Each structure stands twice: as C-alpha cells, then as structure tokens.
Amino acid sequence: MQPVADKLDFSNFTQNVAGFQAALPVFGQLVAWAHLRAAGHLGAAGPDELRAFGASRASWQEEVVAFSREAQLAVEADYLAFHAACHDGALPTAASL
Numbered sequence: 684m685q686p687v688a689d690k691l692d693f694s695n696f697t698q699n700v701a702g703f704q705a706a707l708p709v710f711g712q713l714v715a716w717a718h719l720r721a722a723g724h725l726g727a728a729g730p731d732e733l734r735a736f737g738a739s740r741a742s743w744q745e746e747v748v749a750f751s752r753e754a755q756l757a758v759e760a761d762y763l764a765f766h767a768a769c770h771d772g773a774l775p776t777a778a779s780l
Contacts, residue, residue, distance in 0.1 A: 696703035723729040728736070768774045 693703075696706075718733060719730055721727060722733055765774070
C-alpha cells in the first residue's frame with residue numbers, strides 16, 4: 684500500500700536549521716533517483732547520458748554558481764524596486780484593492 688500523498692512540513696525546519704541542512708543530501712538523492720527512473724522516457728536523456736553530465740560538472744558547475752549569484756542580486760534589486768513602488772503608491776497593495 685502506498686500513501687495517498689507524500690508531504691513534508693517545511694515549517695518544522697524553521698526551528699531546526701541544522702536538521703534541514705542535514706536533510707538536503709537526502710532530498711538530492713531523491714531527486715536524482717526520480718530523474719533516473721524517468722530517464723529515457725519520451726526522448727529524455729538516458730541514465731548513461733545523465734551520469735556523463737554529472738561527471739562533467741567541472742565544465743559547467745562554476746558557470747551555474749556564477750549565474751545563480753547574479754540572479755540573486757537581480758531578484759533582490761527587483762524586490763526592492765517593487766517594494767518601493769508599492770510604498771510610494773505607484774502600485775496598488777493588497778490593502779488598497
């Protein structure tokens with residue numbers, strides 16, 4: 684028998700950051716397993732191609748990390764601009780709708 688829904692209450696991790704960080708490798712393994720199970724389905728990369736991609740991470744990992752850092756800065760700047768526009772009345776807020 685399988686459960687109807689698999690759920691994880693992330694609010695439990697707000698008080699236990701170390702527990703959350705310890706769980707991250709398990710989350711990664713679960714995601715990897717799900718990708719391997721679906722590998723090759725409807726033209727998707729097969730298991731051998733996925734393994735080769737992971738093994739070649741030295742060729743793309745630094746670029747992904749750099750992009751992530753740039754994206755973080757852009758999102759933070761966008762949030763500050765949005766927040767200022769709402770505060771200045773340039774955009775409607777939920778309270779004014």
